[in-house]
Amino acid sequence: MIRYFDNAASSWPKPPSVAEIMKSMMVECTANPGRGGHKMAVQASRVMFDTRKKLAKLFSIKNPNDIAFTQNTTMALNMAISGILRESDHVICTSIEHNSVHRPLEHLILQRKIEVSYLPAQQDGTIQLKQYEQTFRNNTKLVIINHSSNLLGSIMPVAEMAKIAKLKGAFVLIDAAQTAGMIPIDVNQINADMLAFPGHKGLLGPQGTGGLYIHPNLELEPLITGGTGSKSEDKYQPNVRPDRYEAGTQNTVGIAGLGEGVKFVLNETVERIQAKKNKQMIRLMEQLSTIEGLRILGPEIGIPRTGLVSFLLKNIDSSELAFILDQTFNIAVRAGYHCTPLAHQVAGTMEGGAVRASIGYFTTDEEVDALADALKDIAKHYT
């Protein structure tokens, strides 16, 4: 049996109801939502709205139509970044961003001559709020907050950062790729103008799902334009939400699956999920910290972090370590740069990367102990 520790990339397994509803949708209802008034099309629209409603409840969003479905977090982040930034705008983000923020920003530096300040983060993922405050300029349009680093597991003080951004008149975009469904998020409480989230990680839905919350007072240029099934006679993209941001046929089957994932999370409650993960992370990190030659990245044991830990083992390359864990112990982890060379630069791990183990809702204590035992065993041979 595989022991899966790659939940930060995509969670596995999913609650059985996710696959069940996806199968029944495939068999019974693959009509286009929002197009056509026949019964099956209406049923498809209903399923989409139902998932939107559940997501709205999870993030305390008043109007479910302020959520646009996307294929993943990357698309949501691109939609937000490209939709709001204009020539000469200034953006603040951190020096530990994922490539799905870093690359769109670098692209717009070339394409729209935007300016970007990468606020330095420390090796434990913390930033200095004073320094952050001093980074604002007259033309600062947007602050992007990486809610949790996918390499370090550290958690950003989103509410404080957003509060400062609001005082300075900037919009706030939160990258919740590593926190949605794992840390409680209330968009009003944290002053989020936009929240980009995946369906396939902590929300326990299938790949190919995600979304972007857009504050009702904020208008974005759509990333793509095209058919929406509404106002078809108009040559311009309709203003009505969510259609404005959802051109083309949607992933109805995937979104139905996401709805079941979110339902599961709502029933369990994010608070309980977070508490369970915290306990297991401490269990894992306490064991890892006894291994000679093993360096743990990110916050110390006991400091809040999400359900992942990255590490290096002396005298062994991270890809080789991941390979041995997979081939000899049937343990799935992720090695390399985790699409975040920025964070690896901060961690000082650009040479060879690191190994990341990430737990999920279904991870058991026995699996955690098996990972720690496997690493102890490997360490004996290399250190």
Ligand SMILES: Cc1ncc(COP(=O)(O)O)c(C=O)c1O
């Ligand atoms: C912090 C962070 N942002 C963005 C992404 C991109 O997410 P997605 O794979 O849903 O596009 C990831 C993926 O791991 C991530 O960890």
